Amino acid sequence: MSHSSPTPTLERPRPASARPATQPVNHWRQQLGSTLLGRFAAKGRLPADDSGHFPLSEPRHRWPVLRSLSRSPAALIGFSVLLLIVIVALSASYLYPGDPLDMAGAPLLTPGEDWQFPLGTDALGRDLAAGLAHGARVSLMVGVTAALVSVLIGTLVGALAGYFGGRVDRVLGWLIELFQTTPSFLLVVVVVSITQSTIGIIAVVIGLTSWDTVARLVRAEFRALLNADFVLAARTVGYSTRWIIFREVLPNALPPIIITASVIVASAILTESSLSFLGVGDPNKISWGSMIGTGRDMLRSALYLTAIPGIALVTTVFCLNLVGDALISALNPRLRGRAS
Amino acid sequence: MNAAAPFNQPGQALLRVRGLKVSYGDFEAVKGVSFDVAPGETLALVGESGCGKSTTAMAIMRLLGGRALISGEVGFDGRNLAQISDQDMRDLRGNDISMVFQDPMTSLNPVLAIGEQISEVLRRHRGLSRIEARAEALKLLKRVRIPNAEARLDDFPHNLSGGQRQRVMIAIAVACNPRLLIADEPTTALDVTVQAHILQLLKELSQEYAMGLLLITHDLGVVGQWADRVAVMYDGRIVEEGSTEDIFTAAQHPYTQGLLGASLRLDSDSHYARVSLPEINVQRGANGQIRFDLDSHARTVTARDADASAQPILELRHLSTAYKTRQGTVTAVRDVSLRIATGETLGLVGESGCGKSTLSKTILGLVKASAGQVLLNGVDIAGLDERRLRSHRPFVQMVFQDPYGSLNPKHSVYRILDGVLKTHGEKSAQARSERIFDIIHRVGLPPSAVWKYPHEFSGGQRQRVGVARALILRPSLVILDEAVSSLDVSVRAQILNLLADLKQEFGLSYLFISHDLSVVKYMADRVLVMHDGQIVEEGGHDLWQNARHDYTRKLIGSVPVPRYAPADEESVPYANPAWQTVPLAVLLSRIAI
Numbered sequence: 061m062s063h064s065s066p067t068p069t070l071e072r073p074r075p076a077s078a079r080p081a082t083q084p085v086n087h088w089r090q091q092l093g094s095t096l097l098g099r100f101a102a103k104g105r106l107p108a109d110d111s112g113h114f115p116l117s118e119p120r121h122r123w124p125v126l127r128s129l130s131r132s133p134a135a136l137i138g139f140s141v142l143l144l145i146v147i148v149a150l151s152a153s154y155l156y157p158g159d160p161l162d163m164a165g166a167p168l169l170t171p172g173e174d175w176q177f178p179l180g181t182d183a184l185g186r187d188l189a190a191g192l193a194h195g196a197r198v199s200l201m202v203g204v205t206a207a208l209v210s211v212l213i214g215t216l217v218g219a220l221a222g223y224f225g226g227r228v229d230r231v232l233g234w235l236i237e238l239f240q241t242t243p244s245f246l247l248v249v250v251v252v253s254i255t256q257s258t259i260g261i262i263a264v265v266i267g268l269t270s271w272d273t274v275a276r277l278v279r280a281e282f283r284a285l286l287n288a289d290f291v292l293a294a295r296t297v298g299y300s301t302r303w304i305i306f307r308e309v310l311p312n313a314l315p316p317i318i319i320t321a322s323v324i325v326a327s328a329i330l331t332e333s334s335l336s337f338l339g340v341g342d343p344n345k346i347s348w349g350s351m352i353g354t355g356r357d358m359l360r361s362a363l364y365l366t367a368i369p370g371i372a373l374v375t376t377v378f379c380l381n382l383v384g385d386a387l388i389s390a391l392n393p394r395l396r397g398r399a400s
Numbered sequence: 401m402n403a404a405a406p407f408n409q410p411g412q413a414l415l416r417v418r419g420l421k422v423s424y425g426d427f428e429a430v431k432g433v434s435f436d437v438a439p440g441e442t443l444a445l446v447g448e449s450g451c452g453k454s455t456t457a458m459a460i461m462r463l464l465g466g467r468a469l470i471s472g473e474v475g476f477d478g479r480n481l482a483q484i485s486d487q488d489m490r491d492l493r494g495n496d497i498s499m500v501f502q503d504p505m506t507s508l509n510p511v512l513a514i515g516e517q518i519s520e521v522l523r524r525h526r527g528l529s530r531i532e533a534r535a536e537a538l539k540l541l542k543r544v545r546i547p548n549a550e551a552r553l554d555d556f557p558h559n560l561s562g563g564q565r566q567r568v569m570i571a572i573a574v575a576c577n578p579r580l581l582i583a584d585e586p587t588t589a590l591d592v593t594v595q596a597h598i599l600q601l602l603k604e605l606s607q608e609y610a611m612g613l614l615l616i617t618h619d620l621g622v623v624g625q626w627a628d629r630v631a632v633m634y635d636g637r638i639v640e641e642g643s644t645e646d647i648f649t650a651a652q653h654p655y656t657q658g659l660l661g662a663s664l665r666l667d668s669d670s671h672y673a674r675v676s677l678p679e680i681n682v683q684r685g686a687n688g689q690i691r692f693d694l695d696s697h698a699r700t701v702t703a704r705d706a707d708a709s710a711q712p713i714l715e716l717r718h719l720s721t722a723y724k725t726r727q728g729t730v731t732a733v734r735d736v737s738l739r740i741a742t743g744e745t746l747g748l749v750g751e752s753g754c755g756k757s758t759l760s761k762t763i764l765g766l767v768k769a770s771a772g773q774v775l776l777n778g779v780d781i782a783g784l785d786e787r788r789l790r791s792h793r794p795f796v797q798m799v800f801q802d803p804y805g806s807l808n809p810k811h812s813v814y815r816i817l818d819g820v821l822k823t824h825g826e827k828s829a830q831a832r833s834e835r836i837f838d839i840i841h842r843v844g845l846p847p848s849a850v851w852k853y854p855h856e857f858s859g860g861q862r863q864r865v866g867v868a869r870a871l872i873l874r875p876s877l878v879i880l881d882e883a884v885s886s887l888d889v890s891v892r893a894q895i896l897n898l899l900a901d902l903k904q905e906f907g908l909s910y911l912f913i914s915h916d917l918s919v920v921k922y923m924a925d926r927v928l929v930m931h932d933g934q935i936v937e938e939g940g941h942d943l944w945q946n947a948r949h950d951y952t953r954k955l956i957g958s959v960p961v962p963r964y965a966p967a968d969e970e971s972v973p974y975a976n977p978a979w980q981t982v983p984l985a986v987l988l989s990r991i992a993i
Contacts, residue, residue: 288805289800289801289802289805289806290805290806290807290808290809292761292766292800292806293798293800293806293807293866293869294808295764295766296764296766296793296797296798297793297797297819297820297823297824297869297873298786298789298790298793298794298823298824299819299823300786300823301786303819303823307819308808311808311810311811312808312809312810391810392809392810393809393810393812393853393855394809394853394855
């Protein structure tokens with residue numbers, strides 16, 4: 061940009077339609093170029109200067125967030141590993157048909173001892189690799205469902221409390237405090253023992269007990285952002301409450317939400333494992349948590365029983381964090397341009 | 401520059417800066433600055449934001465972080481401050497050289513009583529006992545004229561007003577009789593009536609103790625009233641240096657001339673209807689050479705006589721706004737009545753906390769009025785809920801003060817403007833797009849600006865986007881709430897010119913709210929003075945000469961006015977001899993258009 065813009069002259073500006081929409085001479089070349097080079101040619105398709113022709117739609121790139129993510133090595137690694145885990149989870153029944161809880165071979169084979177069971181077997185002779193694959197399903201399902209439920213409820217409650225303030229804030233504040241002060245694990249145990257302990261219910265209940273963190277964060281962000289001039293400007297223009305909450309304020313409050321969500325995924329997976337350990341989990345499903353729980357007894361003699369599902373859990377959470385971090389920079393226009 | 405200034409014999413200089421450079425990695429913030437400060441002299445370092453004036457001061461004090469690379473010579477008392485050890489520098493700081501910062505709100509420790517904070521310096525540097533230090537602190541508080549100093553000694557910073565806090569800061573700074581005081585924008589955060597007292601105090605202290613004063617400021621009014629000599633900085637260099645009189649009456653450098661022309665003076669009679677403000681065009685050559693051009697155009701606005709019989713666009717009748725706080729109800733706006741006619745610019749002046757921002761928020765319905773009427777085109781909108789207010793919104797829009805905070809950082813300019821049109825029922829995407837490009841063109845931005853995000857613009861450009869957002873709905877009234885207050889002088893001139901041009905083009909009315917009297921004088925057809933939530937005086941352009949209310953007089957009397965005026969009082973471009981030094985460049989740029 062030039063450092064000092066010209067004073068506007070009082071001539072009538074040409075309407076946009078009067079300008080040539082495209083430069084006809086270069087048209088086919090541009091098309092060919094962008095077809096051949098695809099996204100790599102994005103820079104070349106920028107309007108050459110500010111005079112004359114300019115596009116009616118955003119010229120630089122249609123998916124700035126995806127583009128930015130694709131340029132961040134951290135996000136790429138995180139995504140590919142997560143994708144791998146998801147593929148393994150989805151194809152678990154093909155890779156390891158049959159019930160992973162069935163006895164498959166000799167008990168306590170260490171990894172590599174028998175190549176039929178590359179990750180070994182546990183005290184009951186169950187295949188660890190099969191358990192890992194089938195467990196990924198349950199653990200990912202629990203983690204993602206719980207995070208979704210808590211982020212949805214938490215964001216909504218926090219946004220309403222923060223935006224409206226006053227009486228609404230007070231009532232919702234009490235609700236948040238109620239959930240904060242209740243030991244959430246106990247609540248999950250109570251609810252699960254009253255209802256059926258299927259994995260779906262467990263996931264939702266974990267989500268229902270962990271939204272208070274999100275709500276508190278969102279409320280604080282909203283309180284701070286409401287006094288920002290751009291929100292006042294939005295109200296001056298006459299935007300609806302819904303528009304202001306979801307289009308003006310929420311995008312600016314996203315970073316802490318994303319970080320918290322990835323933490324909730326991890327803690328939900330662990331909560332589920334604690335439930336399995338206490339015996340109130342779903343007894344018919346194997347999960348990483350329950351594998352860690354059963355392996356815990358032989359921590360000194362057979363470390364790999366806890367270590368392998370543990371590593372899977374840590375890797376998943378770590379990759380979620382990588383993706384979350386990259387997502388935050390990708391969503392911030394100021395950081396988007398930089399290589400991260 | 402001016403290594404051997406005639407009025408400064410080398411032996412006399414207290415501070416002698418030669419070829420000072422500061423760089424951060426590849427970026428050179430200060431590119432070889434040289435100047436002298438003599439004992440008892442006030443040197444003003446003037447420039448716009450980012451010119452390196454504060455960095456220069458911090459480099460002299462060695463307060464820059466580890467990443468800054470400092471070279472050159474900072475001679476003080478026969479020693480080169482750039483070379484001495486950290487321990488020696490610490491002893492020097494606060495003792496022989498001290499500094500006053502811009503923001504008195506954050507530079508005092510909020511959990512320590514002010515007497516304690518002053519004593520601390522005395523005990524550290526002068527080795528006084530606790531009791532002696534307290535007695536000395538009391539003397540200092542009296543010296544900086546804090547009323548009822550005995551009782552104030554045990555007060556905490558939050559008990560004091562902004563001006564009093566700055567006085568405490570000055571008391572701490574002069575506690576050890578320093579020989580050099582560096583004041584970095586000491587009055588920028590303060591009201592104009594307070595500013596005059598603080599500067600008066602600094603000047604007195606400087607003369608009493610034969611203390612050199614390095615005054616860093618962007619305000620040419622302050623410079624013209626208080627400085628002995630002036631150094632004008634641009635882009636890390638001093639472009640011109642001289643006595644205040646020389647700079648103000650016969651500036652040589654086009655940048656200085658532009659700054660002087662662009663900064664409005666309360667004692668000059670320029671008005672938007674007759675003359676536009678000169679704009680500085682800076683061109684950077686391929687070899688790094690910088691060329692300055694001055695650009696100005698005459699403007700003729702047929703003065704509209706406010707037709708009393710016609711319906712005003714906006715009329716306030718006995719409007720009051722009260723806030724509920726923990727301490728009880730605070731009435732920020734009290735029984736305010738005013739009218740704004742079509743095509744009129746109504747100026748509203750007042751100091752911070754007088755209720756002028758609450759007033760603008762009440763008009764826009766962002767805050768509910770507690771009593772009275774807001775008649776917009778004859779319809780009372782004061783009691784309307786948000787849904788019914790929406791149909792009235794397009795008629796009144798607002799431009800906000802802070803161009804950094806008033807645009808959503810997550811949206812491109814296109815999206816910001818598109819949302820406004822969508823909300824107000826423009827269904828066709830093609831029509832919306834045309835209107836967006838049209839308004840962007842009219843506020844003087846290139847078409848490609850619509851795809852940019854707020855952080856990609858400079859402050860002035862952002863404010864143009866803010867103006868575009870306000871105007872895209874074709875309002876009849878625009879509220880400008882301190883809309884140019886946070887901008888640099890030269891950028892402010894551009895935005896004021898833009899506003900004046902757009903007003904004529906669209907037939908707009910403005911409610912121009914500012915604490916800066918000279919800007920209001922330039923922009924307004926009629927002026928209201930607000931104090932403590934009430935309108936205390938109303939007047940036309942003659943108000944500035946014939947103020948009746950005491951508060952208005954006090955306000956006008958506090959505005960810093962340079963002691964020297966350019967040879968031609970009425971600043972008409974081209975007729976002013978000062979402008980004739982660059983007629984060729986201006987002429988060429990005219991022909992090129």
